[in-house]
Amino acid sequence: MIEENIYFDELATKRAVGQKIREFRLSRGVSRLKLGILIGVSDHQIMKYELGQDNVSASILWKICSVLRCPVDSFFILPETGPIGSEPPGCEPACLDDQAVLAAFRQISPPEVRQRVARLILTLAAQGADAEADGPEV
Template sequence: MAKSEPHQIDIHVGNRLRSRRLVLGLSQEKLGDRLGITFQQIQKYEKGTNRVSASKLQVAALVLNVPIGYFFEDHEPTAPDGLAQEVDEMGAFLVSRDGVMLNRAFTSIKSKQVRQSIITLTKALANADDPVSRAADAEHIAPSISG
């Protein structure tokens, strides 16, 4: 009998565990030590291949200084495939090294105006790579230029 794929909620909980661990700058080994388990077990939790027990999840919430509900936030098991894929891709980026570094740097910016300018710039750069968005932007800009 073949082993089944990890359940969607186990993957989600694992991603949330990994995300919080990275935000706090903890290695898998350090988190494992604090939870009384091996780093290999942390790896399995983070991949969703092993399910985190309720008692271990409670301890993880205390160690990571989050409410237990944190591990289930933003989980939408009935999301349409396209949306689920987009959420998965965003989640994967957010827990990547680049994503964590970008979020740390961005949230350290005190000025709301500067943060908004960065968002505007990022959207403009993203649209510059997307011909459909460029065409739509051109339609909105052209009337205002001629009018």
């Protein structure tokens, strides 16, 4: 009885991790081939990870996160406690809201509206960066 639950959880985990890899890869505009070359595996192997057909080793997951500049802990969100783990240098901590916003953004239709929203976000982000560069207001 317990062994069946462990198998189910393992399969669900492989699929969830694979889906996250795909989401991060696509959001960064990186092909399977390019990601595979950068981490030292074939594009077919990347596909198997993304489909949840193969386990992703810790070292491969770390390489993927380093290349895609995504936090390792985003692959291990516990509902009760939130994110666990750490991320490679240069990555921001995971935020559950980030994933929800990205998923909602991808559902915006038509594409022209999605482009306008993207431009608005980039403009607001640039304004925020400019404000930080200018220093605090006195």
